[in-house]
Amino acid sequence: MPIRAAIAVSAAAAAVLLSTPQSQAAAGPERAAQCTERALTIRAKAATGHPTVLRVSVTNRTARACVVDRVPTVTFGDLDGAALPVPEGGTGGYRLAAGGTAYAAVRTIGDPQDPEARRADSVTVAASAAHWGRSFGAGQLGTGRQVLVWEPVTTWWQPTARAADRIIGLG
Secondary structure, rough: OOOHHHHHHHHHHHHHHHHOHHHHOOOOOOOOOOOHHEEEEEEEEEOOOEEEEEEEEEEEEOOOOOEEEOEEEEOOOOOOOEEEEEOOOOOOOEEEEEOOOEEEEOEOOOOOOOOOOEEOOOOEOOOOOOOEEEEEEEEHHHHOOOEEEEOOOOOOOEEOOOHHHHHHOOO
């Protein structure tokens, strides 16, 4: 029964939309274009006192708003796979205002003593999966000689570093 009700509601909504003249249709906000990689600055650094947590940011250096992926793409050296998003969620975009910055936090490993831990010499962060991203050596990040990795997770882009930290369990 619920399926039929949903179909009936969808059909009714479609009929209303199709019968509304275009001149009366609500105009949505202007959509921002995808950010080009050269318009962005990506930064990453280990959280002070937490070498298994990376703080990353993306800044739009242009005078126009643009859109990046909802979740940064974070990969580890020559290891397969990328950090998984927390919370889980579908694809989508994150709007960066002109000159705006968004923040994410990455937990590279839950337990540094885990015998399954892998080691990477670098981490690459991209604001969109279609971008090459920027690579950071373990020394640049402040994680020591290598980055410990096992079941890494990343937050969605957030408006503040504090918001990203809370999602990952810091602060």
